[in-house]
Amino acid sequence: MIDIKTIKEDDILILNVVGDVDASSSIELDTALKAAIESKEGKILVDCANLNYISSAGLGVFMSYIQDIKANNIKLVICGLSEKVYNVFEILGLHQLLTIKSTTVDAKAYLNEV
Amino acid sequence: MKYKRKVPCTKEQLKEIRGFVNDSLGQHGLSDVDISAMVLAIDEVCANLIIHSHHCNPKEHIEIIINVGIREGVEFRIVDEGVGFDINQYEEPTIDDLIKSKRKGGIGLILVKKIMDDIDFIKIQNKNTCRLFKKINIS
Secondary structure, three states: OEEEEEEEEOOEEEEEEEEEEOOOOHHHHHHHHHHHHHOOOOEEEEEEEEEEEEOHHHHHHHHHOHHHHHHOOOEEEEEOOOHHHHHHHHHHOHHHOOEEEOOHHHHHHHHOOO | OEEEEEEEOOOOHHHHHHHHHHHHHHHHOOOHHHHHHHHHHHHHHHHHHHHHHOOOOOOOEEEEEEEEEEOOEEEEEEEEEOOOOOHHHOOOOOHHHHHHHOOOOOOHHHHHHHHOOEEEEEEEOOEEEEEEEEEOOOO
8 A cells, every 4th residue: 555665865865655645554654754764864855756645644654753853953855745645734734844845856956955 | 416335444444435435526526636635534534433433343334425415515424333433522632732742643633624614423322423514516
């Protein structure tokens, strides 16, 4: 239901999230995001171009790391959200609490800003 | 138009439930964004019941009934047996509280209340019905 691959591209850690993140699969997003944050890489890009669905369980994972991201001076950006997935972030106002960009190009440009 | 589906209480059934809601609503000319918001709300209520009320017991079941075109909108009824969970009695946390406490759960029912226009809970003997209504133009 969900497949997450983590790759390193230059100084950016990229998480490719594919499938549906719901109450049965959010644990895998949690594990991958936790590992990325604990790796102490300064730049994390979560590519959601192939994320078909997210429920509150997945949103909760992102929310639970907002403080750790700030505390560790990590730049984390989410990109590639479809309109319906972005709408879920928007309903709760999370689009204002997390950095979201339309494309990977925009996301990388944000991460590489000095 | 009425649609009905009964599923065992396992988390793996959530995808099945979403497919059922999506396919049922997809026949009525609604936008993708509207459909996916309602799919999400039903997924949240069902996940909550399956996990917290039925402890993922596959021998127990929930039933989802969708009535499209009633009272100028869509009515969903989610029926189960047992203790029951009255969504209106649930005091949801604020987003700020959740971020500070690093809690991963607790926002599902906030989403449901933001998406749906009317929610009520009826318990008759051992049977619980969570009724959710979304006002929306049906073509």
